[in-house]
Amino acid sequence: MKIKDAEIIALMQNPRTLEKGTRALMDAYQSRLYWHIRRIIVDGDLAQDTLQETFIKAYQNFHQFKNDSQLYTWLYRIATNESLQQINKLKKMQKTDEDPEYYMQNIVADNVQSDAEEIQIFLQKAIQSLPEKQKLVFMMRYYDDLPYEEISKIVDMSVGTLKTNYHYAKQKIEEYIKENYEK
Amino acid sequence: MKDFDIEKLERRNIYKVPDNLFENIQGKVMSEISEKKKAPVFKLNWAYAAAASLALIFGSTFVYNSYSDSDEDVNPTSTLADNQSAPKTESEIAYETLKSDLTSVENINQRSEKQQIKTVVYMPDQKDVTTTKPQTVKPVSKQTETQMAEYLDSFSSSEIAELANNSTQDVYLDLYN
Numbered sequence: 001m002k003i004k005d006a007e008i009i010a011l012m013q014n015p016r017t018l019e020k021g022t023r024a025l026m027d028a029y030q031s032r033l034y035w036h037i038r039r040i041i042v043d044g045d046l047a048q049d050t051l052q053e054t055f056i057k058a059y060q061n062f063h064q065f066k067n068d069s070q071l072y073t074w075l076y077r078i079a080t081n082e083s084l085q086q087i088n089k090l091k092k093m094q095k096t097d098e099d100p101e102y103y104m105q106n107i108v109a110d111n112v113q114s115d116a117e118e119i120q121i122f123l124q125k126a127i128q129s130l131p132e133k134q135k136l137v138f139m140m141r142y143y144d145d146l147p148y149e150e151i152s153k154i155v156d157m158s159v160g161t162l163k164t165n166y167h168y169a170k171q172k173i174e175e176y177i178k179e180n181y182e183k
Numbered sequence: 184m185k186d187f188d189i190e191k192l193e194r195r196n197i198y199k200v201p202d203n204l205f206e207n208i209q210g211k212v213m214s215e216i217s218e219k220k221k222a223p224v225f226k227l228n229w230a231y232a233a234a235a236s237l238a239l240i241f242g243s244t245f246v247y248n249s250y251s252d253s254d255e256d257v258n259p260t261s262t263l264a265d266n267q268s269a270p271k272t273e274s275e276i277a278y279e280t281l282k283s284d285l286t287s288v289e290n291i292n293q294r295s296e297k298q299q300i301k302t303v304v305y306m307p308d309q310k311d312v313t314t315t316k317p318q319t320v321k322p323v324s325k326q327t328e329t330q331m332a333e334y335l336d337s338f339s340s341s342e343i344a345e346l347a348n349n350s351t352q353d354v355y356l357d358l359y360n
Contacts, residue, residue, distance in 0.1 A: 023213070032206075035196050044198065060219070112198060120195055121190065172188055
């Protein structure tokens with residue numbers, strides 16, 4: 001039986017059932033959040049650590065959650081911020097002469113399943129070639145099918161800007177695949 | 184590749200995922216949460232421990248002070264009790280003094296202030312002893328020196344010579360021979 005957001009919120013708002021609520025929250029959102037984080041970070045171990053940190057932050061700061069917003073929007077916001085922090089750390093550790101896009105595309109190649117379709121690998125590499133904001137908007141819209149209004153709350157951008165960003169992102173990805181796939 | 188539309192592509196997750204991924208994540212999250220949950224309790228214990236140690240310090244200081252006060256109070260009563268007993272004869276006092284002198288040299292050196300006060304108890308003027316307690320700590324007073332000089336003057340030269348013969352030779356007495 002799938003537990004509803006209202007039940008998770010009620011459990012987490014009560015200090016006695018906070019841990020039970022955290023378990024229910026993890027059961028309900030671990031897969032969606034993991035893949036959201038994984039698409040941003042790509043590296044498996046780092047994505048795992050980031051998801052753990054996301055849940056711990058959610059547990060610690062649940063008193064800040066406002067009932068008027070969606071639970072998944074709040075969780076996506078934490079996960080996105082945590083992922084961007086990890087990416088920034090990676091960039092700082094990275095060699096100065098190395099191209100960040102090329103670096104991320106290499107990580108994609110190292111992390112894909114052996115039986116993955118080539119077009120899917122190119123799609124992931126194309127996503128990693130995008131600027132940060134376009135990448136975030138594209139992934140949340142394309143994979144998670146989130147409404148622009150909710151994405152707007154997650155990344156603090158207007159709906160109009162999000163639509164423009166999504167349009168450009170899609171265009172760039174298609175161009176990248178046309179150029180590189182079946183060359 | 185012409186006329187490519189990503190909207191027609193199937194949404195797939197193509198990255199490798201380790202076994203028991205979510206079980207591991209949930210386990211680590213729950214253990215981290217229980218550790219963080221213990222932390223404030225630990226801090227609270229420290230607060231209690233600090234309060235308890237302060238109470239112990241102040242309490243023991245108070246008890247020690249009150250004990251030493253009562254100890255000082257007890258001494259006069261004990262001297263009173265000593266006084267109430269039958270007065271010792273001169274021979275008894277001499278014997279006790281001799282005994283204490285012969286016990287050991289260490290004993291003399293290890294005498295505490297209290298012991299010195301106790302010996303003074305046998306001095307004839309009791310009121311002076313209790314009122315001028317700090318003075319009794321002084322090793323030799325001028326009064327006793329003059330008393331000693333008067334006492335020595337009372338001996339005739341022949342008696343002093345006889346005493347000198349009976350006593351063991353002291354190196355310091357050679358100066359006067």
